Amino acid sequence: MASKRSTADGDSAVTTDTPMGPTGRPYHGFATPSKLDGHGPARIISLCNQKGGVGKTTTTINLAAALASYGRRVLAVDFDPQGALSAGLGVQTHESATIYDLLLDPKRDPNEVIVSTSVDGLDILPANIDLSAAEVHLVNEVARETILARVLRKVAGDYDVILIDCQPSLGLLTVNALTASHGVLIPLECEFFALRGVALLIETIDKVRDRLNPAITLDGVLATMYDPRTLHSREVLERVVDAFGDDVLETVIGRTVKFPDASVAGVPITKFAPEHSAAQAYLRLARELVSRGAVA
Template identity: 70%
Template sequence: MASESKTSATTGPTGRPVRDFPVPEALESHGPARVIALCNQKGGVGKTTTTISLAGALAEYGRTVLLVDFDPQGALSAGMGIQSHDVPTIYDAMIGREKDIRQTIQPSAIAGIHVIPANIDLSAAEVHLVSEVARENILAGLLRPVLDDYDVVLIDCQPSLGLLTVNALTAAHGVLIPLECEFFALRGVALLVDTINKVKERLNPALQVDGIVATMYDARTLHAREVLERVVDGFGDTVLDTVIGRTVKFPDASVAGTPITEFAPQHASAHTYRELARELISRGAIA
């Protein structure tokens, strides 16, 4: 094991030379959207925070974003200040109660970001869908009519590898894997990648992993540095250069119901998520 950090003035936390990703050019038109599922079967890895914060950064760069809350906990809806009770939700669309997906879309307080909310009702969706024909493709069919309205659709998946997550992976063009820099989080990545490969083989041949983004990184701890080193050794360039550090600002932004890029625009973490947005655009994952 490494006993000291590789990080220096010219080397980032991943051990690679620091790159300056350019500010993206403005788009002349919007759509069709690329669909990205943010997925990790382990909870508490910063998945919802990354979905919201990345959306905020993309909106600053003029991208139109649709956020799909696909977790019965409804954390994304709450984190965006979106009403998720007594309104049409993704659950209503999934079980056919709401025929037009547009009726579930709510504008957020941030220009360019819309949200399809979720609540605890979504936990019953797998039971309802188990007997449906082509049940893995329901979300893909629901999103298809609105893809031309957005540049990117970000799906915040629940922390499991059940039918809802398979629906998200079947609907997606790419997968972004937030990974906490902690040993037990690392252990589950192989299982997640195996699930992604099965969905690619059997349901969605176009699916690809857009990247693994390290979250909750604390450069002061040897453990975090060693976990990140092992991830880079195991997954190579699939690991993004951008690394998200720990900060108390994320829960504060969640309570305020807004992305950190709006809540604390000059904070280091806000700049890091702008860097993540630029890196994904530079990689071609987002227009």
């Protein structure tokens, strides 16, 4: 049996044989990222899945906070008309400017809309229900798929990573996000029906790569809402690994009631319950993405 010792951030450092993680591969602790000498230009990552309720917003909030805790300057972009990302970070959007205003007026300075959060190093471009009208307004625009890219280009030099929380669809807003991005992170619930739409999502990413953004890459598939006690969760995770291989991240996000509690409080779980296993999982995810080169 492998012997382990506990590290300061909650991971286990292996001292003999490497244990196996839930994905069936050797477990790595991933080193704490080195501090950066400067900031920018940002690498832009879309968190995308056309199925709702798979953990996109939860992952955007907590991954952003985890990266910020490691000294990265992070901009979270709420690109869902439901505005859950904004609410989850305690940002009120009823009477303030949002990402929608920037899409309609690309000449406007995004710094006028960016809002600081309670997490040091983490800012947000908020959204509200107005964003639901964006596709109608943009449909006749020239190069309408690149409007978000033009907005983010103005502030990319101020951040190390920009995370875009996409809406659960494959419409024009999501295509804008993919066109603006260097990489895609796919949160995937460990549930059978969550697997069914992934092929369509991958097909959409391939189309964007062929026609709009040749440089976009798949940064990883993140298993979420995993419950090791159920055979169903374990079987789904096994099928995901079989389908995507090394594109499946080693970090797995478990199911816990702490996530909605943190959302109600308007703070990331890394701040709401920093010692909880879910908070530690997102810190580990941040380290893994840095180790993979998806984040500086």
